[in-house]
Amino acid sequence: MKPRLFKFMQLWYCALPGFLIGLGYTPSDAYAEWFKRNGMQS
Numbered sequence: 001m002k003p004r005l006f007k008f009m010q011l012w013y014c015a016l017p018g019f020l021i022g023l024g025y026t027p028s029d030a031y032a033e034w035f036k037r038n039g040m041q042s
Helices: 003-022 027-037
Strands: none
16 A cells, blocks of 8 residues: 555544544444444344
């Protein structure tokens, strides 16, 4: 992997969760949505 691309991916992985949480979109919301889409709702 190119170092530049790797650095960009690192930045992306750090920024994305903060961005989603800033929107009030918590990981639990994401999991609930994913389970709904996959028909695994408990």
